[in-house]
Amino acid sequence: xxxxxxxxxxxxxxxxxxxxxxxxxxxxxxxxxxxxxxxxxxxxxxxxxxxxxxxxxxxxxxxxxxxxxxxxxxxxxxxxxxxxxxxxxxxxxxxxxxxxxxxxxxxxxxxxxxxxxxxxxxxxxxxxxxxxxxxxxxxxxxxxxxxxxxxxxxxxxxxxxxxxxxxxxxxxxxxxxxxxxxxxxxxxxxxxxxxxxxxxxxxxxxxxxxxxxxxxxxxxxxxxxxxxxxxxxxxxxxxxxxxxxxxxxxxxxxxxxxxxxxxxxxxxxxxxxxxxxxxxxxxxxxxxxxxxxxxxxxxxxxxxxxxxxxxxxxxxxxxxxxxxxxxxxxxxxxxxxxxxxxxxxxxxxxxxxxxxxxxxxxxxxxxxxxxxxxxxxxxxxxxxxxxxxxxxxxxxxxxxxxxxxxxxxxxxxxxxxxxxxxxxxxxxxxxxxxxxxxxxxxxxxxxxxxxxxxxxxxxxxxxxxxxxxxxxxxxxxxxxxxxxxxxxxxxxxxxxxxxxxxxxxxxxxxxxxxxxxxxxxxxxxxxxxxxxxxxxxxxxxxxxxxxxxxxxxxxxxxxxxxxxxxxxxxxxxxxxxxxxxxxxxxxxxxx
Amino acid sequence: xxxxxxxxxxxxxxxxxxxxxxxxxxxxxxxxxxxxxxxxxxxxxxxxxxxxxxxxxxxxxxxxxxxxxxxxxxxxxxxxxxxxxxxxxxxxxxxxxxxxxxxxxxxxxxxxxxxxxxxxxxxxxxxxxxxxxxxxxxxxxxxxxxxxxxxxxxxxxxxxxxxxxxxxxxxxxxxxxxxxxxxxxxxxxxxxxxxxxxxxxxxxxxxxxxxxxxxxxxxxxxxxxxxxxxxxxxxxxxxxxxxxxxxxxxxxxxxxxxxxxxxxxxxxxxxxxxxxxxxxxxxxxxxxxxxxxxxxxxxxxxxxxxxxxxxxxxxxxxxxxxxxxxxxxxxxxxxxxxxxxxxxxxxxxxxxxxxxxxxxxxxxxxxxxxxxxxx
Numbered sequence: 012x013x014x015x016x017x018x019x020x021x022x023x024x025x026x027x028x029x030x031x032x033x034x035x036x037x038x039x040x041x042x043x044x045x046x047x048x049x050x051x052x053x054x055x056x057x058x059x060x061x062x063x064x065x066x067x068x069x070x071x072x073x074x075x076x077x078x079x080x081x082x083x084x085x086x087x088x089x090x091x092x093x094x095x096x097x098x099x100x101x102x103x104x105x106x107x108x109x110x111x112x113x114x115x116x117x118x119x120x121x122x123x124x125x126x127x128x129x130x131x132x133x134x135x136x137x138x139x140x141x142x143x144x145x146x147x148x149x150x151x152x153x154x155x156x157x158x159x160x161x162x163x164x165x166x167x168x169x170x171x172x173x174x175x176x177x178x179x180x181x182x183x184x185x186x187x188x189x190x191x192x193x194x195x196x197x198x199x200x201x202x203x204x205x206x207x208x209x210x211x212x213x214x215x216x217x218x219x220x221x222x223x224x225x226x227x228x229x230x231x232x233x234x235x236x237x238x239x240x241x242x243x244x245x246x247x248x249x250x251x252x253x254x255x256x257x258x259x260x261x262x263x264x265x266x267x268x269x270x271x272x273x274x275x276x277x278x279x280x281x282x283x284x285x286x287x288x289x290x291x292x293x294x295x296x297x298x299x300x301x302x303x304x305x306x307x308x309x310x311x312x313x314x315x316x317x318x319x320x321x322x323x324x325x326x327x328x329x330x331x332x333x334x335x336x337x338x339x340x341x342x343x344x345x346x347x348x349x350x351x352x353x354x355x356x357x358x359x360x361x362x363x364x365x366x367x368x369x370x371x372x373x374x375x376x377x378x379x380x381x382x383x384x385x386x387x388x389x390x391x392x393x394x395x396x397x398x399x400x401x402x403x404x405x406x407x408x409x410x411x412x413x414x415x416x417x418x419x420x421x422x423x424x425x426x427x428x429x430x431x432x433x434x435x436x437x438x439x440x441x442x443x444x445x446x447x448x449x450x451x452x453x454x455x456x457x458x459x460x461x462x463x464x465x466x467x468x469x470x471x472x473x474x475x476x477x478x479x480x481x482x483x484x485x486x487x488x489x490x491x492x493x494x495x496x497x498x499x500x501x502x503x504x505x506x507x508x509x510x511x512x513x514x515x516x517x518x519x520x521x522x523x524x525x526x527x528x529x530x531x532x533x534x535x536x537x538x539x540x541x542x543x544x545x546x547x548x549x550x551x552x553x554x555x556x557x558x559x560x561x562x563x564x565x566x567x568x569x570x571x572x573x574x575x576x577x578x579x580x581x582x583x584x585x586x587x588x589x590x591x592x593x594x595x596x597x598x599x600x601x602x
Numbered sequence: 603x604x605x606x607x608x609x610x611x612x613x614x615x616x617x618x619x620x621x622x623x624x625x626x627x628x629x630x631x632x633x634x635x636x637x638x639x640x641x642x643x644x645x646x647x648x649x650x651x652x653x654x655x656x657x658x659x660x661x662x663x664x665x666x667x668x669x670x671x672x673x674x675x676x677x678x679x680x681x682x683x684x685x686x687x688x689x690x691x692x693x694x695x696x697x698x699x700x701x702x703x704x705x706x707x708x709x710x711x712x713x714x715x716x717x718x719x720x721x722x723x724x725x726x727x728x729x730x731x732x733x734x735x736x737x738x739x740x741x742x743x744x745x746x747x748x749x750x751x752x753x754x755x756x757x758x759x760x761x762x763x764x765x766x767x768x769x770x771x772x773x774x775x776x777x778x779x780x781x782x783x784x785x786x787x788x789x790x791x792x793x794x795x796x797x798x799x800x801x802x803x804x805x806x807x808x809x810x811x812x813x814x815x816x817x818x819x820x821x822x823x824x825x826x827x828x829x830x831x832x833x834x835x836x837x838x839x840x841x842x843x844x845x846x847x848x849x850x851x852x853x854x855x856x857x858x859x860x861x862x863x864x865x866x867x868x869x870x871x872x873x874x875x876x877x878x879x880x881x882x883x884x885x886x887x888x889x890x891x892x893x894x895x896x897x898x899x900x901x902x903x904x905x906x907x908x909x910x911x912x913x914x915x916x917x918x919x920x921x922x923x924x925x926x927x928x929x930x931x932x933x934x935x936x937x938x939x940x941x942x943x944x945x946x947x948x949x950x951x952x953x954x955x956x957x958x959x960x961x962x963x964x965x966x967x968x969x970x971x972x973x974x975x976x977x
Binding site for chain 1: 744759762763769777778780781782783784785786796797800801804805809812813814815816817818819820821822823824887888889890891892893
């Protein structure tokens with residue numbers, strides 16, 4: 012098979028960086044393969060993609076040694092624009108890359124630059140609309156499409172130039188599970204029907220892994236290439252299905268839910284589990300009905316003895332055993348949010364958030380999650396309805412009626428673009444400013460940041476922090492005001508598995524301190540790890556509300572991988588691990 | 603015209619030539635009858651041939667702007683205008699200004715003739731603005747930019763991109779302001795400025811870089827490398843052309859110079875500059891998706907606009923007294939038939955051009971209508 016992408020002894024140092032981002036990389040991606048690039052945040056996945064399309068170093072600057080060849084064209088002699096007929100690049104935010112404003116003009120833009128005859132362009136635009144299944148959107152304005160549609164148009168806009176290689180940088184990270192499925196279906200279609208070589212960098216490995224022919228792992232400036240199963244054995248980022256396979260010692264390592272299900276059902280599990288626990292594991296896996304109730308198991312995993320907020324939402328009052336939990340920390344009645352032009356974002360939602368509980372808001376892009384959170388905080392638009400929260404004196408107040416400075420002491424919020432809150436030169440200055448704003452003792456915010464991310468450099472510019480550190484800084488800034496309610500809008504964007512696990516620990520900790528926490532997210536695995544209660548919104552209305560285990564398991568789109576594999580109330584690998592270790596202990600003491 | 607030509611959008615340049623022709627015709631006259639006829643013609647064509655796009659609905663804004671201009675004109679007239687005429691409408695005292703502002707009289711009696719003249723001159727400007735507004739409503743400005751010659755393609759792209767980026771900028775300002783409130787400051791006034799401006803600027807820069815990188819990867823500027831010889835030819839043609847044009851303009855304006863320096867030099871200069879544009883666009887290797895065709899309807903539109911302008915200019919030369927509002931003595935204006943006929947010709951596109959394609963609305967909670975560029 013011909014080689015589509017060849018990297019030969021490539022080392023790359025970005026400007027103002029002491030260490031090389033990539034060093035001594037040799038990589039061959041054969042034609043027609045789907046390669047998945049994985050690695051931790053900041054490991055250089057995007058840089059690798061940039062090097063393949065010539066954007067690095069032609070556009071970004073930096074020093075590249077070695078050779079990058081795409082179908083024989085060396086990026087030393089060819090700038091990105093000279094590769095435009097060969098390599099298509101799709102970014103994470105499709106809107107940011109759109110040049111025109113309607114679908115068909117966007118599809119034609121690349122062809123216009125390549126100088127194709129108008130008749131060919133007309134034909135290819137129609138063909139591409141069909142390949143992507145968006146023919147009815149031909150003349151639509153790009154800004155009015157849903158996220159999944161926009162991402163498909165972005166793929167289409169590079170596809171019309173008939174490239175032989177397509178690079179996608181986190182194509183699904185901003186999408187809800189359904190939108191992501193649409194885009195992934197399109198990507199696999201490219202590989203299967205059109206024979207295009209596709210390279211995808213993705214944080215949410217679970218979404219792409221089972222489609223990949225090849226996995227490229229980037230870490231510590233090194234690149235490791237192999238079949239998905241090989242690389243996943245040792246990868247420092249792994250989806251739940253792989254984690255579960257490692258835990259159970261399944262070999263070969265399952266990559267998809269289907270593989271894992273088969274492995275779980277097959278008699279005689281191989282692996283390094285002790286025979287006693289293995290028997291227990293197998294027995295319970297084949298008879299899920301014997302399992303402990305999910306709420307009980309989750310309580311033991313999370314509550315850490317505090318007993319607050321663990322388990323089902325309905326039983327929170329009983330669990331907490333205090334009147335504070337019976338009184339919702341913040342409650343909304345018939346909340347309606349409409350935007351100019353008659354867009355109805357939230358349509359009469361009743362909602363109570365309880366202290367000691369983490370509530371996840373899920374739903375499609377545009378289903379009203381953000382609008383609802385902003386309305387609850389009081390800063391966002393609210394057309395009608397009532398919202399009350401408890402202030403420091405115990406009185407019920409409407410946060411929207413307060414001054415911003417008092418509002419944040421009652422309901423704190425971390426917005427979707429967390430860095431919007433930051434504007435000073437250093438993280439330390441931001442912390443000092445937060446102390447002043449909140450009237451807290453100097454050093455409060457800084458110590459909160461260090462609690463969350465101990466290895467952060469407070470002298471650094473907020474822009475230079477990693478995504479996780481930035482989020483921690485903003486979280487600390489908001490926590491300095493000690494609000495009893497904390498709302499987070501899509502905090503998991505751009506976080507790798509470790510950072511997400513750390514975030515979910517923080518969420519649990521905040522809830523155990525008696526705070527009411529609400530988080531809107533698309534990430535079902537994150538929800539499975541940290542939420543007590545899930546609300547599903549659709550069209551601005553609450554369509555489902557209940558304990559995490561009941562809601563996510565019931566929905567095919569929202570079920571986490573572990574639940575899909577093992578069925579029943581298992582939600583996360585940690586659930587399984589906790590039960591397993593418990594069983595191992597008890598079974599060890601059994602005769 | 604129900605069985606007429608298939609619906610399509612007219613070439614944007616045709617609408618612009620038509621609108622400029624009407625504007626030239628309007629500029630030749632201060633006869634209120636002619637001005638109102640011109641306004642009627644423009645309004646008729648806009649109502650008959652505009653699409654459903656947001657800019658098509660902006661025509662009303664231009665009319666409001668015109669009314670505003672007339673009002674300002676009248677207020678200025680009352681305040682500082684030169685009040686001519688015999689019929690005093692309102693008696694106002696004259697305010698004498700100190701010596702450093704000698705020659706300017708504040709207030710004073712308002713007289714009918716002066717007031718009417720102020721209104722008519724305001725109306726003329728308002729109608730000319732309505733003509734430009736009509737062109738904007740009838741022709742998609744972005745499509746017009748796409749018809750730019752190849753050498754100006756880069757400028758066109760820059761304009762298109764900045765037009766698309768403007769709403770994004772407004773969005774980020776709004777988003778950051780809201781985020782600032784979360785930190786407890788209602789960021790207002792100058793003190794709040796850095797807190798808003800820095801994140802917005804950062805955001806805008808990031809977006810611009812992303813867009814630039816995306817455009818680069820999609821082949822933008824790919825054909826900018828032309829042979830050195832042609833590049834030299836292009837720059838020398840353009841440079842010499844511009845120099846000659848400058849000399850020509852000087853010659854046209856200064857009557858004492860040799861006649862050779864005037865119009866001929868200007869013409870040569872313009873021709874050379876155009877040739878420079880042409881060679882610059884040569885070998886650009888860029889094509890246009892669904893270029894707007896130029897057919898009979900475009901010729902009709904352009905012709906009707908030019909006819910209006912030419913008849914008005916001729917009428918103003920042959921019978922200048924009919925083209926103005928007579929104020930000394932004040933009398934009812936004449937109706938110059940030639941100019942009226944020219945303006946009425948300008949209404950021809952309302953009947954002789956294809957209708958624009960129906961705007962479709964996408965179902966969903968969005969308000970902005972969409973234009974299908976589908977023919």
